[in-house]
Amino acid sequence: VKPAPFEYFEATSVEEAVGLLAEHGDGAKLLAGGQSLVPLLAFRLVRPACLVDLNRIGGLAAVEARDGGLAIGAMTRQRTLERSELVRARAPLLHEAVRLVGHPQIRTRGTLGGSLAHADPAAELPAVVTALDATLVAQGPAGRRELAARDFFRSYLTTALAPAEVLVEVRLPAASPGAGTACLEVSRRPGDFALVGLAAVVTLDGGGVCRQARLVFFGAGPVPAVAAGAARELVGRPIGEETLARAAAAASEELSPDSDIHASADYRRRVGGALVRRAVSIAAARAGAGAA
Amino acid sequence: VTPRRYAIVADVGRAINPTIVEGQLAGGVAHGLGGSLLEELVYDAHGQLLTTTFMDYLVPGSADVPPIDVTLVEAPAPSNPLGVKGAGEAGTSGTGAALANAVAHALGLPVTTLPLSPARVLAMLAGETPP
Numbered sequence: 001v002k003p004a005p006f007e008y009f010e011a012t013s014v015e016e017a018v019g020l021l022a023e024h025g026d027g028a029k030l031l032a033g034g035q036s037l038v039p040l041l042a043f044r045l046v047r048p049a050c051l052v053d054l055n056r057i058g059g060l061a062a063v064e065a066r067d068g069g070l071a072i073g074a075m076t077r078q079r080t081l082e083r084s085e086l087v088r089a090r091a092p093l094l095h096e097a098v099r100l101v102g103h104p105q106i107r108t109r110g111t112l113g114g115s116l117a118h119a120d121p122a123a124e125l126p127a128v129v130t131a132l133d134a135t136l137v138a139q140g141p142a143g144r145r146e147l148a149a150r151d152f153f154r155s156y157l158t159t160a161l162a163p164a165e166v167l168v169e170v171r172l173p174a175a176s177p178g179a180g181t182a183c184l185e186v187s188r189r190p191g192d193f194a195l196v197g198l199a200a201v202v203t204l205d206g207g208g209v210c211r212q213a214r215l216v217f218f219g220a221g222p223v224p225a226v227a228a229g230a231a232r233e234l235v236g237r238p239i240g241e242e243t244l245a246r247a248a249a250a251a252s253e254e255l256s257p258d259s260d261i262h263a264s265a266d267y268r269r270r271v272g273g274a275l276v277r278r279a280v281s282i283a284a285a286r287a288g289a290g291a292a
Numbered sequence: 293v294t295p296r297r298y299a300i301v302a303d304v305g306r307a308i309n310p311t312i313v314e315g316q317l318a319g320g321v322a323h324g325l326g327g328s329l330l331e332e333l334v335y336d337a338h339g340q341l342l343t344t345t346f347m348d349y350l351v352p353g354s355a356d357v358p359p360i361d362v363t364l365v366e367a368p369a370p371s372n373p374l375g376v377k378g379a380g381e382a383g384t385s386g387t388g389a390a391l392a393n394a395v396a397h398a399l400g401l402p403v404t405t406l407p408l409s410p411a412r413v414l415a416m417l418a419g420e421t422p423p
Contacts, residue, residue: 189330
């Protein structure tokens with residue numbers, strides 16, 4: 001169907017976009033890649049008075065090596081991340097996860113910043129930036145500020161961005177030595193939103209003992225769900241069958257996902273535990289391979 | 293449940309244009325796989341249909357359908373001058389039973405409900421009544 005009528009503004013700078021947001025208030029929505037917003041408009045689930053298009057703003061789509069990690073412009077297309085050797089080398093978790101986002105056609109338009117600002121709890125990228133402890137840079141009327149990814153996602157489709165702020169950059173810190181990552185999800189068909197998925201970062205010491213673990217679920221509640229209890233079961237132990245079983249049980253216990261027509265909360269909890277086993281095994285194997 | 297390969301043998305009478313007949317049967321199988329694995333009309337307690345868009349009513353796309361081997365058996369029908377029989381929907385009819393039997397064989401458990409969603413299969417594995 002067709003969207004309800006709206007005014008359209010094409011911003012040519014972040015300052016201009018911020019100004020338009022400040023001027024139009026609640027009625028304004030930012031248009032990035034449009035892969036979530038445009039269907040919502042077409043179904044008339046949202047009826048913004050105006051759209052502020054970010055696509056003509058230069059300089060928001062760079063992938064740069066910075067401080068051992070990465071600085072990625074918010075308008076970087078998901079397909080660019082998927083094809084970037086720099087991303088593959090420095091943020092293999094992001095590289096693996098972005099391939100699970102929709103289909104190639106969607107990733108060709110969809111942006112990193114758009115996915116994060118939309119904050120769909122079943123989406124991969126919010127969980128990935130939370131797992132990687134990313135810093136998100138927002139620009140508003142008073143200038144730029146930095147937000148930790150773990151504080152960014154507030155609720156279903158709701159972030160810590162102020163009404164007149166634009167997400168401009170995502171900074172990923174350098175990976176710790178001995179770190180391995182994995183992103184897995186269960187979905188009905190390839191490219192569908194995950195019923196439940198997991199982004200895992202596991203750091204091993206030279207002896208194969210887990211020093212640090214961050215397990216972040218998507219599709220398991222209103223925001224990316226950090227499974228701290230499951231991570232605690234891993235830290236200080238070698239990653240073996242017994243440790244994995246305990247971590248999986250802890251994850252199933254601590255998750256509080258919602259039920260919907262595609263899967264019950266109980267199903268998501270059980271599959272969440274299975275994903276911990278698989279993803280942590282893979283991440284630990286990759287960590288071991290990296291250390292060797 | 294991921295079908296790796298699907299084989300269908302169909303008595304189509306006389307295949308006037310075999311390519312079209314094979315395509316019809318393969319299309320029927322794709323439709324049947326959708327009904328066996330994905331497609332479901334879900335209603336809420338008030339009878340309101342919940343699966344009203346293709347975001348929620350899932351159908352297989354070409355990438356979701358495994359290779360299909362179609363074998364035509366031509367036994368011309370005596371009842372009409374061309375010797376033709378119905379073809380096409382025949383691809384759909386057997387799919388549910390074929391998938392259910394394959395899963396029953398793999399798990400050693402009876403399958404009584406379609407579609408075979410992940411939640412149903414997991415419930416069967418856990419010895420629970422499928423949702």
